[in-house]
Amino acid sequence: MTVISRGFHRRRPVDEKLPPGQYETRDFPVLSAGPTPRIDLDTWSFDISNESGAKRSWSWAQMMALPYETPVVDLHCVTKWSKFGTRWQGVSLDVLLADVETSADYALVHSYGGYTTNLPLDDLLDGKAWIAYRYDGEDLPPQHGGPARLLVPHLYLWKSAKWVHGIELKLQDEPGFWETAGYNNYGDPWREQRYWGD
Amino acid sequence: MAGTALLGRLSERLRWRACTLVEERNETSSARTLVFDVPDWPGHFGGQHVDVRLTAEDGYSAQRSYSIASAEAGGRLELTVQRVAEGEVSPYLIDQLAVGDQIELRGPVGGWFVWQPEQTEPVLLVAGGSGLVPLMAMIRARRAAGSRAPFRLIYSVRSPGDRIYLAELRRLDPGLDTTFLYTREAPDGWPRPAGRLDAEDLARAGWPPDFEPTVYVCGPTGFVEHAADLLVDLGHDAERIRTERFGPSGG
Numbered sequence: 001m002t003v004i005s006r007g008f009h010r011r012r013p014v015d016e017k018l019p020p021g022q023y024e025t026r027d028f029p030v031l032s033a034g035p036t037p038r039i040d041l042d043t044w045s046f047d048i049s050n051e052s053g054a055k056r057s058w059s060w061a062q063m064m065a066l067p068y069e070t071p072v073v074d075l076h077c078v079t080k081w082s083k084f085g086t087r088w089q090g091v092s093l094d095v096l097l098a099d100v101e102t103s104a105d106y107a108l109v110h111s112y113g114g115y116t117t118n119l120p121l122d123d124l125l126d127g128k129a130w131i132a133y134r135y136d137g138e139d140l141p142p143q144h145g146g147p148a149r150l151l152v153p154h155l156y157l158w159k160s161a162k163w164v165h166g167i168e169l170k171l172q173d174e175p176g177f178w179e180t181a182g183y184n185n186y187g188d189p190w191r192e193q194r195y196w197g198d
Numbered sequence: 199m200a201g202t203a204l205l206g207r208l209s210e211r212l213r214w215r216a217c218t219l220v221e222e223r224n225e226t227s228s229a230r231t232l233v234f235d236v237p238d239w240p241g242h243f244g245g246q247h248v249d250v251r252l253t254a255e256d257g258y259s260a261q262r263s264y265s266i267a268s269a270e271a272g273g274r275l276e277l278t279v280q281r282v283a284e285g286e287v288s289p290y291l292i293d294q295l296a297v298g299d300q301i302e303l304r305g306p307v308g309g310w311f312v313w314q315p316e317q318t319e320p321v322l323l324v325a326g327g328s329g330l331v332p333l334m335a336m337i338r339a340r341r342a343a344g345s346r347a348p349f350r351l352i353y354s355v356r357s358p359g360d361r362i363y364l365a366e367l368r369r370l371d372p373g374l375d376t377t378f379l380y381t382r383e384a385p386d387g388w389p390r391p392a393g394r395l396d397a398e399d400l401a402r403a404g405w406p407p408d409f410e411p412t413v414y415v416c417g418p419t420g421f422v423e424h425a426a427d428l429l430v431d432l433g434h435d436a437e438r439i440r441t442e443r444f445g446p447s448g449g
Contacts, residue, residue: 002253003216003300008290010258103309122249122307125212171310 017074018082019189025081028144037113037163039147046131046148047166050102058096063131063148066091071130073153075160076189088151090132093124104169108176109150112163116176118185119152119159121169128154131164156187156194210240214251214302217275219295225362228281229328230292231267236303239273242266244336245312245414245442248277248305252287262287265331265416265442266306269338275303278362280328311414311442312336315343319412322404323351324425326395326417327360332442333416334363341371349374350411352403354395354421357383377403395421397428407433412440419443 018024041060049055058066068091075083108118123129132151133140140146145162152159158178179185184193192198221233246266253259268276282288295301313321313336323333330353340349355361357380367376379399384392390399405411413434415425422443429439 002259003302004255005252005290005295005301006299007294008252008260009254010256010286105307105309122212 017084019076020192021194022076022080022082022189025083028083028086029077029079029081037111038142039112039163041147044147045166046096046164048096048100048169049166050100050169051104051171054101056096056100060147063091063133066095069130071132071151071153073151075153075157078156078158078183078187078194082189087136088130088132089134090130090148090151092127093129093131094127096131097121097125100169102169104171106170106173108168108170108174109159109161109164110166110168111161112165114177115161115163117159117161118174118176118179119155120173120186123152123155123159124167128152154188156184156189158183159187212304212307214304215239216300217303219297219299219301220274222295222297225278226360228360229278229362230281231276231278232291232295233268234275234277234301234303236273236275239275240306241270242275242306243312243314244269244339245332246306246308246335247332248275248303248307250277250287250291251302251304252290253302260286263307266335267331267338268335269342271342278328278331278334311416311440313339313412313414315339315345317412318345318347320348320405320409321350322411322413323349324395324400324404324413324415324417324429325351325353326421326425327355328362329415329417329421329442329444330362331416333414334366336414337371337374340374346373350404351376352379352395352399353377354379354381354417356381358385375403395425395428397432400425400428400432404429404432407435410435410438412438414440414442416442417444 044060046058046063047055068089070089072085072087075086105121107121107124108116110116129152131148133148135144148164150161150164175185182196184195184198187193215236217234217236219232220235223231225231247263249261249263251259251261264277267278279288279291281292325333379395380392381394382392413429415422422441426439426441430436
């Protein structure tokens with residue numbers, strides 16, 4: 001049930017798909033901080049822990065058994081490229097977080113290989129984020145984060161952690177890998193938040 | 199965290215609720231307080247916020263976060279909205295939303311930037327502009343709970359006309375000391391010249407670091423960064439300084 005607000009209407013231009021400073025690309029560049037990790041699906045797991053340490057875990061088979069969605073989204077990389085209309089399959093974070101008891105405001109995402117990235121918990125909820133495991137109709141290739149990656153298309157792509165392993169819910173924000181290295185703590189492409197101080 | 203308002207299932211806490219505007223009043227020429235009747239409101243602490251969602255007839259929707267201004271009070275929730283020029287949401291809330299109209303909101307959100315009545319240590323509140331809103335919720339929660347925790351408020355605004363909640367802040371609230379700072383234009387005869395918050399302001403009107411106050415700083419990002427830096431320089435433990443920053447955009 002949605003409440004319609006009389007007299008409220010869109011004020012932003014509708015046809016501007018490129019955030020400031022971005023250009024469109026048709027291929028799919030790969031940018032990573034290190035070698036692509038090798039991940040065995042038999043031992044793969046995805047874990048969510050809350051601020052008191054209580055943990056929920058999903059095996060690969062359990063993740064595959066969850067209801068999935070097929071979002072079609074635009075991607076914006078901090079290195080200036082944007083890619084329109086990318087097609088994914090994955091599990092909404094709303095599904096994974098629905099029964100988690102927490103008063104946390106922040107999430108620290110952990111990847112196989114040691115990569116971390118942080119974002120407000122709100123940015124993972126309400127249909128804004130997925131654990132994605134298929135891209136363009138195929139299993140997600142390792143160089144793009146396979147077997148599964150976080151997908152948070154409304155933030156710069158470094159927030160969409162590749163090779164995702166788990167999410168730690170936290171009362172306090174804790175900058176991750178790139179954030180500690182000078183990238184913006186939030187990373188909104190439409191506000192061009194690339195680096196600290198942007 | 200003991201409070202049930204904080205610890206709840208996310209799916210319930212972050213459910214969108216239709217709520218009804220039941221009262222509104224102007225605070226300044228650019229800020230208006232909206233009072234909503236919110237069914238099944240789970241309760242909140244001073245410092246938490248809600249997300250507001252507006253939806254157009256064509257399905258387009260816009261969401262913004264607003265700090266809760268009121269103390270917990272029986273399903274009623276007050277927000278104070280500052281007009282953002284060129285904003286998409288705040289001009290609508292201020293100019294068009296009328297008593298009886300509905301909007302959607304969800305929350306409360308926020309588990310860190312909160313004050314709870316069990317806290318007994320001295321509290322320093324440092325507000326820049328409409329950053330006062332969540333801090334006022336803490337002041338109101340303190341009063342509602344009959345807390346005797348000593349509070350000091352340092353409230354920085356551009357000019358006298360920008361002060362919100364002025365009448366309420368002028369009423370004597372035992373144990374609350376309020377200091378106004380003006381950055382652009384001070385009232386006639388005001389002892390402190392207009393200017394940016396500085397270390398002397400914090401030393402004079404705040405608590406000494408060895409009193410170990412909990413400090414809450416809220417305002418625009420630049421103000422909060424500046425105030426928090428000064429507080430650390432003065433010797434306040436960074437772990438006792440909690441901040442909430444307003445982003446550069448809003449609406």
